[in-house]
Amino acid sequence: xxxxxxxxxxxxxxxxxxxxxxxxxxxxxxxxxxxxxxxxxxxxxxxxxxxxxxxxxxxxxxxxxxxxxxxxxxxxxxxxxxxxxxxxxxxxxxxxxxxxxxxxxxxxxxxxxxxxxxxxxxxxxxxxxxxxxxxxxxxxxxxxxxxxxxxxxxxxxxxxxxxxxxxxxxxxxxxxxxxxxxxxxxxxxxxxxxxxxxxxxxxxxxxxxxxxxxxxxxxxxxxxxxxxxxxxxxxxxxxxxxxxxxxxxxxxxxxxxxxxxxxxxxxxxxxxxxxxxxxxxxxxxxxxxxxxxxxxxxxxxxxxxxxxxxxxxxxxxxxxxxxxxxxxxxxxxxxxxxxxx
Numbered sequence: 001x002x003x004x005x006x007x008x009x010x011x012x013x014x015x016x017x018x019x020x021x022x023x024x025x026x027x028x029x030x031x032x033x034x035x036x037x038x039x040x041x042x043x044x045x046x047x048x049x050x051x052x053x054x055x056x057x058x059x060x061x062x063x064x065x066x067x068x069x070x071x072x073x074x075x076x077x078x079x080x081x082x083x084x085x086x087x088x089x090x091x092x093x094x095x096x097x098x099x100x101x102x103x104x105x106x107x108x109x110x111x112x113x114x115x116x117x118x119x120x121x122x123x124x125x126x127x128x129x130x131x132x133x134x135x136x137x138x139x140x141x142x143x144x145x146x147x148x149x150x151x152x153x154x155x156x157x158x159x160x161x162x163x164x165x166x167x168x169x170x171x172x173x174x175x176x177x178x179x180x181x182x183x184x185x186x187x188x189x190x191x192x193x194x195x196x197x198x199x200x201x202x203x204x205x206x207x208x209x210x211x212x213x214x215x216x217x218x219x220x221x222x223x224x225x226x227x228x229x230x231x232x233x234x235x236x237x238x239x240x241x242x243x244x245x246x247x248x249x250x251x252x253x254x255x256x257x258x259x260x261x262x263x264x265x266x267x268x269x270x271x272x273x274x275x276x277x278x279x280x281x282x283x284x285x286x287x288x289x290x291x292x293x294x295x296x297x298x299x300x301x302x303x304x305x306x307x308x309x310x311x312x313x314x315x316x317x318x319x320x321x322x323x324x325x326x327x328x329x330x331x332x333x334x335x336x337x338x339x340x341x
Contacts, residue, residue: 037063038160040072040130040150042167047145050266051137051174051206054084057145057167059113059130061091061152064162066123068095068155069116070130072164077143078109080171084134086113091128096121102131116153123155139206140173175262176205178270179213180235182257184242187276190283190319191249195242197275199257201227202235205266212260215240217253244280250290250341252277284336286316291340292333300325300333 039062049055059072070092076083088100097118104111113131117123145167152160178201185196197215209230215222215238223240230236247253256274265271284292286299303314308323317325319332 038152038162039063039165040070040147040152040162041165042074042145042147043129045165045167046170047167048170048172049137050172051140052176052266053174054134054136055169056132056134057169058089058132059147060089060128061130061162062127064127064152064160065125066154066156067092067125067152067160068121068123068157069114069153071112071114071149071151072130072147073110073112073149074133075108075110075146075148076135076169077141078106080137080139080141080143081109081169082106082136082138083111084136086111086134087132088115089129089131091126091130092117092124094128095124100131117155121155135169137169137171139171141171143169143171145169173207173264174205175207175209175265176203176267176270177209177211177230177259177262177265178202178204178267179257179259179273180270181237182215182255182273182275184255184275184278186278188279188281188288188316189244190281190285191247192245192283193321195244195278197222197240197242197255197257198237199240199273200235200237201230201259203230203232204270205262206232208232209262211262213238213257214260215242215255215257217242217247217255222255247280249280249282250285252279282336282339282341283319284333284339286314292336292338296333297337300329304330 041060043058043060047055083104083106086102092098092115095117098115100115102111102113147164147166150164152162154160180202181200183198189195199215201213203209210228212224212226214224222242225238227236254277258272261268281288282292284296286296300317303312303317303325306313306325319329
């Protein structure tokens with residue numbers, strides 16, 4: 001091959017390389033290839049939230065130039081999180097009016113969000129927030145906040161290349177038990193009666209709990225019971241028996257119950273509940289004036305011979321609590337007649 005031919009071949013190769021470089025450059029511009037520093041990300045990248053609470057994350061953008069419209073999808077563990085809603089961020093509004101919309105699906109755990117500028121305007125450059133997503137935590141665990149199918153478009157209808165970065169939510173289990181109800185079988189009782197105390201406990205957290213519950217008369221313990229595996233959202237009623245034989249008559253007593261604090265409990269203010277007061281009387285003191293006298297005898301006589309459910313039956317005249325006002329009750333009244341506190 002002579003020198004002329006070699007020079008022509010060298011020129012052809014150089015031109016070929018030049019045209020290839022120009023093609024690559026033009027294709028890159030047309031396709032919207034930009035700096036790898038353009039990032040769409042979940043912020044904060046890690047969220048730590050207790051079950052039963054709401055929290056929000058932003059979808060942010062950084063390092064972008066001439067952004068006219070965007071779209072993203074976000075998915076999560078639907079067994080742990082529910083989406084509440086999405087609001088548009090301020091970034092694209094810097095350029096002009098916008099059209100913003102989203103479609104969420106809690107059963108499958110994803111949301112599709114879109115936004116674009118309106119009119120013949122330039123895109124927006126810089127950093128900012130595209131959208132804010134609000135969640136409710138159903139249960140403890142962990143969930144990736146997967147940011148995917150992200151799309152950025154310039155005002156020239158060119159795709160803007162970028163990197164999408166996911167987030168993660170650490171969801172703390174909520175431990176919370178509450179005593180919701182305390183009720184005594186009698187608001188007035190005679191010395192020596194066995195008074196029933198019903199205590200209802202509810203698990204208001206997200207995890208099954210084992211706990212102890214104690215019923216009290218003033219500061220004196222009536223009894224303690226254990227509840228095993230009380231599931232989230234469920235409740236259990238315990239029945240305590242208060243023997244009044246050794247208490248002081250002619251006095252009022254406060255009946256209340258307390259659930260022990262479970263590990264990592266978030267709210268302990270509702271672990272106690274008070275029913276009110278119960279009046280303990282001398283047997284025979286039907287009217288509760290701290291004296292067994294003629295008035296009590298008169299009231300007793302009106303109920304004598306009556307059974308529970310019959311007219312004129314008076315439970316306060318049934319001193320032995322056998323649902324019948326009879327001779328045994330009369331003997332109790334007689335034994336205490338004239339006594340006072």
